Structures are given as structure tokens and as C-alpha cells.
Amino acid sequence: MTSSLLGPSPDMLTTSEHEHAWRTESAHTTSEGRVLYVECVACGTRRVDLQPHTGLPPTALSTMVAPTRSGR
Numbered sequence: 001m002t003s004s005l006l007g008p009s010p011d012m013l014t015t016s017e018h019e020h021a022w023r024t025e026s027a028h029t030t031s032e033g034r035v036l037y038v039e040c041v042a043c044g045t046r047r048v049d050l051q052p053h054t055g056l057p058p059t060a061l062s063t064m065v066a067p068t069r070s071g072r
């Protein structure tokens, strides 16, 4: 088995065929830290991140939510 070409990235193992390119849609500060609403510019998957401290990398607060196609 030679499946480690892409390198270890446990965060990415759930859904992705590509590496999500997260863009911050909106953010607001709570008592827990900064909550970031991010969306992948490539596929539209959304996630909510929590950045406990400015300068620290945000961690995933929610699971990734794939875009739904209900309605139009």
C-alpha cells in the first residue's frame, strides 16, 4: 500500500477529495474566543471554527457540512 503520498492530515480524511480552501464568511467574538464561519471556495462545504486566541490557529468547532441542493 502506498497511500501516504498526500501526507498526514487527519483533519482532511473525512470527506475530501481535494484540500478545502476555507474562506471566512463571517466571524464574531464570543466569550469562548472568535467564532469563524468558513466556506470552501471550491465546493461550498461549510464549517464553523473556533479561534480561542488571536494568533492561534482556529480549530474545527463543527463537522463539515456539505452544500445541500434542496430547493432551487
Ligand SMILES: [Zn+2]
Binding pocket: 018, 019, 020, 021, 040, 041, 042, 043, 044, 045
Ligand atoms: Zn472543498
